[in-house]
Amino acid sequence: MSSPLVVFDLDGTLVDTAPDLVASLNHAVTQAGIEPVTYTDLTHLVGHGARAMIERTFALRGKALSEEELTWQMKEFVDFYHGSMPGGSLPYPGLVSALDRLQDAGLRLAVCTNKPEMLARRLLDGLGLIDRFAAISGGDTFAVRKPHAEHLLSTVAHAGAVAEHSVMVGDSLNDILVARNASVPSIAVPFGYSDVPIASLSPDRIIEHFDELTPELVRTVLRREKK
Ligand SMILES: O=C(O)COP(=O)(O)O
Numbered sequence: 001m002s003s004p005l006v007v008f009d010l011d012g013t014l015v016d017t018a019p020d021l022v023a024s025l026n027h028a029v030t031q032a033g034i035e036p037v038t039y040t041d042l043t044h045l046v047g048h049g050a051r052a053m054i055e056r057t058f059a060l061r062g063k064a065l066s067e068e069e070l071t072w073q074m075k076e077f078v079d080f081y082h083g084s085m086p087g088g089s090l091p092y093p094g095l096v097s098a099l100d101r102l103q104d105a106g107l108r109l110a111v112c113t114n115k116p117e118m119l120a121r122r123l124l125d126g127l128g129l130i131d132r133f134a135a136i137s138g139g140d141t142f143a144v145r146k147p148h149a150e151h152l153l154s155t156v157a158h159a160g161a162v163a164e165h166s167v168m169v170g171d172s173l174n175d176i177l178v179a180r181n182a183s184v185p186s187i188a189v190p191f192g193y194s195d196v197p198i199a200s201l202s203p204d205r206i207i208e209h210f211d212e213l214t215p216e217l218v219r220t221v222l223r224r225e226k227k
């Protein structure tokens, strides 16, 4: 069998980006007179990329958003976020050892995020993680994004792997859905930014900590999927 590929979501899965996302979002939206958002608000705003996060913030506060204002907001958000990266964002506990363990066992790694690709690359580069991944795709890399199956399937193809030997690891609805849509098994983490309990999304496995993410677990999840 070709070597398995483990595809990771980014925000709330590989890296705890919430404080920087909240700060960058608030930097932009408060200039439009919008009350700052909180971490709890973020769980309802994040997951569909930067544009959607701004649109949802305006909707949350009942404020209209023109196309022109959205373009301006995007620039403010992206410039601030990009300029302060990696900021206070940190990989989740045990992540780096887990990546070592998977790679030492010959497994390959990729990232499939709805974050704009440029921001994803800059963040992973700033954290010294970028070279680990055979493919990195963002919400603007292809014509579609998570939960559309093609986002995951194209990421898998770019990594030189096949869907039958791939697993998706994520923290939110779009990650579990994209896996299901692509017929790829899913492993969920409960420490990210889901606005509902992750178990209610019925992933194939839930791991509480990256210490549980081992080559054996990946192979077990892949075997179970084929039955
Ligand atoms: O930035 C977002 O909205 C979502 O990012 P994620 O797909 O890495 O969770």
Ligand SMILES: [Mg+2]
Binding pocket: 009, 010, 011, 012, 013, 047, 170, 171, 172, 192, 193
């Ligand atoms: Mg996420």
